[in-house]
Amino acid sequence: MKQPxxxxxxxxxxxxxxxxxxxxxxxxGGGHDLHLxxxxxxxxxxxxxxxxxxxxxxxxxxIPVVAHLEIDNPDVFxxxxxxxxxxxxxxxxxxxxxxxxxxxxxxxxxxxxxxxxNPDRGFEKLxxxxxxxxxxxxxxxxxxxxxFGGQPFSPVTLPKIKTACRLRDQxxxxxxxxxxxxxxxxxxxxIVRSGANxxxxxxxxxxxxxxxxxxxxxxxxxxxxxxx
Ligand code: DX5
Ligand code: ZN
Numbered sequence: 001m002k003q004p005x006x007x008x009x010x011x012x013x014x015x016x017x018x019x020x021x022x023x024x025x026x027x028x029g030g031g032h033d034l035h036l037x038x039x040x041x042x043x044x045x046x047x048x049x050x051x052x053x054x055x056x057x058x059x060x061x062x063i064p065v066v067a068h069l070e071i072d073n074p075d076v077f078x079x080x081x082x083x084x085x086x087x088x089x090x091x092x093x094x095x096x097x098x099x100x101x102x103x104x105x106x107x108x109x110x111x112x113x114x115x116x117x118n119p120d121r122g123f124e125k126l127x128x129x130x131x132x133x134x135x136x137x138x139x140x141x142x143x144x145x146x147x148f149g150g151q152p153f154s155p156v157t158l159p160k161i162k163t164a165c166r167l168r169d170q171x172x173x174x175x176x177x178x179x180x181x182x183x184x185x186x187x188x189x190x191i192v193r194s195g196a197n198x199x200x201x202x203x204x205x206x207x208x209x210x211x212x213x214x215x216x217x218x219x220x221x222x223x224x225x226x227x228x
Pocket of ligand 1: 011013146183203
C-alpha cells in the first residue's frame with residue numbers, strides 16, 4: 001500500500017436526527033475526514049444533504065469535510081460547495097463532460113478534488129486526460145451505484161482497484177485510492193490487498209451500537225489485511 005490507511009465515515013447512514021453528535025463520534029473514533037453524499041433525486045434515486053448541511057457539520061468537527069457530488073451537472077454547484085466549506089469535492093466522472101476543466105475549477109479554488117467511477121464505467125477519461133492524475137487527491141472506485149447505503153459489493157471492484165493503482169504508479173502520481181460502498185469486515189481484506197488505502201464506510205460504522213468501536217474494528221481489519 002503506497003498511501004497511509006484512511007477511514008472516511010459516510011454520514012448517509014448516520015442518525016439524521018443526531019447528525020452533529022454522530023459526526024463528533026466519527027471524528028473521535030479516528031475518522032480521517034467526513035464523507036457527505038450529496039444527492040439530487042435525478043442522478044441517483046434519492047435525496048440526502050443540501051449545501052447548508054456542510055457548514056452545520058463543520059461547526060461540530062475539525063476533520064475535513066468531503067462533498068461527494070452524486071448529482072447531475074455538478075459544475076454549476078462547485079463554487080457553492082466551496083463557499084459552504086467543503087475541504088474536498090468529489091465528482092462522478094460520468095457527470096462531467098469536460099472532466100479536466102471540472103477538476104481544474106475545483107483545485108483552482110484551493111481545495112482538494114476527487115473523482116468517483118461507477119461500477120459500469122472504466123478509466124477512459126483518465127487515460128485520455130492523464131494530466132488529471134497529478135491534480136486529484138482521491139480516486140474512488142464505486143463498489144455500488146450511488147443512491148443508498150447498505151447495497152451489495154460489486155465484484156468488478158477489486159480488479160478496478162488494481163487498475164487504478166497501476167495508472168497512478170505509472171503516472172508517478174500520489175492520490176489516494178478509495179472504495180465507496182459496502183466497505184465492511186467481509187470486503188475490507190480484498191479491498192486493501194488490491195491496493196486501496198481510503199475506505200469510505202457508512203452502514204458498517206453508523207448502523208451499530210458504537211461508532212467509535214466500529215471505526216476501530218474497521219481499522220484493525222484493514223491494518224491486518226495489508227500485505228507488506
Ligand atoms: C452511495 C454512497 C456511499 C454510501 C455507502 O451513494 O456514495 O457513500 O454512504 O454506504 P455503505 O457503506 O452503507 O455501503
Ligand atoms: Zn459517497
